[in-house]
Amino acid sequence: MPAFALAPEQAAWCAELRALATGRLRPLADRGAPGRVNRPLLAGLGQAGLLARLFDSGALDLCLMRESLAQGCTEAETALALQGLGAHPVHAHGTPAQRDRWLPRVADGSAVAAFALSEPGAGSDAAALSLAAEPDGDGWRLTGAKCWISNAPEADFYTVFARTTPGAGARGVTAFLVPADRPGLTGQALEMLAPHPIGALDFDAVPVTGADLLGAPDRGFAVAMGTLNLFRPSVGAFAVGMAQAALDATVAHTARREAFGGTLRDLQAVSHQVAEMALRTEAARLMVYAAASAYDAGAADVPRRAAMAKLLATETAQYVVDTAVQLHGACALRRGHPLEHLYREVRATRIYEGASEVQRSVIAKELYATAPKGDR
Numbered sequence: 001m002p003a004f005a006l007a008p009e010q011a012a013w014c015a016e017l018r019a020l021a022t023g024r025l026r027p028l029a030d031r032g033a034p035g036r037v038n039r040p041l042l043a044g045l046g047q048a049g050l051l052a053r054l055f056d057s058g059a060l061d062l063c064l065m066r067e068s069l070a071q072g073c074t075e076a077e078t079a080l081a082l083q084g085l086g087a088h089p090v091h092a093h094g095t096p097a098q099r100d101r102w103l104p105r106v107a108d109g110s111a112v113a114a115f116a117l118s119e120p121g122a123g124s125d126a127a128a129l130s131l132a133a134e135p136d137g138d139g140w141r142l143t144g145a146k147c148w149i150s151n152a153p154e155a156d157f158y159t160v161f162a163r164t165t166p167g168a169g170a171r172g173v174t175a176f177l178v179p180a181d182r183p184g185l186t187g188q189a190l191e192m193l194a195p196h197p198i199g200a201l202d203f204d205a206v207p208v209t210g211a212d213l214l215g216a217p218d219r220g221f222a223v224a225m226g227t228l229n230l231f232r233p234s235v236g237a238f239a240v241g242m243a244q245a246a247l248d249a250t251v252a253h254t255a256r257r258e259a260f261g262g263t264l265r266d267l268q269a270v271s272h273q274v275a276e277m278a279l280r281t282e283a284a285r286l287m288v289y290a291a292a293s294a295y296d297a298g299a300a301d302v303p304r305r306a307a308m309a310k311l312l313a314t315e316t317a318q319y320v321v322d323t324a325v326q327l328h329g330a331c332a333l334r335r336g337h338p339l340e341h342l343y344r345e346v347r348a349t350r351i352y353e354g355a356s357e358v359q360r361s362v363i364a365k366e367l368y369a370t371a372p373k374g375d376r
């Protein structure tokens with residue numbers, strides 16, 4: 001499948017998803033409390049079959065869903081993505097019992113998933129995480145804190161990355177599936193620039209056993225990185241969707257806004273900026289599709305491609321949304337304007353799932369690792 005062109009049926013599916021976002025999902029999102037988990041919206045995504053698709057299709061389909069939903073309803077896009085991020089480790093590494101208990105409910109939207117990697121003292125440097133898993137009888141007790149965890153504290157279960165071997169860096173991390181009702185697990189919601197369900201978690205000797213493991217002890221960092229390799233291009237897809245929405249709004253606005261005896265589009269300084277927005281959005285889209293297709297094909301260079309796609313697309317979307325605001329003038333900054341929302345929404349994508357600087361480090365590391373020996 002050439003990554004640079006969607007098949008007609010894929011393009012038609014994207015159009016259906018955009019219509020679903022603006023038609024059925026937008027009203028559900030509007031009725032939700034800003035910055036809180038929206039269960040009716042999740043149920044709507046489940047009824048439309050999109051949550052199940054997180055598990056029975058590949059990275060490119062994930063990107064197409066995120067890009068298309070983002071154009072009409074960023075809240076729906078984010079709700080879908082967070083279910084995938086939290087539940088993918090269960091899908092990929094869970095036991096039959098874990099999968100049977102949780103995945104059908106994730107797919108119909110009745111159970112909310114979350115991915116708990118970041119801590120107050122370990123964000124970009126995730127391998128430095130310190131949430132302790134201390135041996136206790138047949139299992140462990142989890143003690144410590146997680147921070148900036150999407151869907152916390154309202155999620156029904158958490159994929160938690162904890163330290164089983166002190167001092168071992170990435171090689172001493174274990175992944176656990178922790179149901180939210182475990183004793184000792186509490187949390188608080190956090191308010192962000194753009195409404196986003198997110199919070200901090202406190203673990204006070206939370207009991208876990210071998211039945212809660214996701215993968216083998218001390219192998220949890222690979223579970224986290226494997227999940228991020230799948231989701232990073234799709235963060236880029238979310239960004240491309242927002243950039244496209246900003247571009248569409250700008251084409252419409254500059255074509256009708258009257259100024260200097262014509263419309264804004266008649267000013268070449270304006271129309272060339274619109275052309276630049278379109279150019280960069282399309283370039284980012286192609287890189288996202290290529291990275292996702294490489295993931296689906298099992299290519300060897302997925303970490304580099306995923307990092308490139310996430311980096312280019314999120315930085316591009318920031319530029320495009322900012323330019324869209326500029327070309328709209330004051331109306332875009334009015335509270336409630338779609339661009340005011342996108343302007344706040346786009347910012348976090350350059351930070352989460354690896355800040356732009358971290359993506360550059362991933363790219364450089366792989367370049368040097370594969371360089372001919374004489375050039376090192």
Ligand SMILES: Cc1cc2nc3c(=O)[nH]c(=O)nc-3n(C[C@H](O)[C@H](O)[C@H](O)COP(=O)(O)OP(=O)(O)OC[C@H]3O[C@@H](n4cnc5c(N)ncnc54)[C@H](O)[C@@H]3O)c2cc1C
Nearest residue numbers: 115116117118123124148149150348351352353354355357
């Ligand atoms: C909206 C949102 C949702 C999130 N959801 C989740 C979630 O569901 N689960 C989860 O586990 N985490 C989540 N996070 C946390 C996110 O992954 C972290 O914020 C991110 O990894 C960066 O960590 P930090 O914020 O601690 O910044 P730090 O690690 O302190 O970094 C701050 C800045 O330093 C610079 N920097 C850091 N490292 C390097 C480097 N190696 N080279 C050069 N410069 C560098 C970058 O500019 C970076 O932005 C979320 C964050 C946000 C904003």
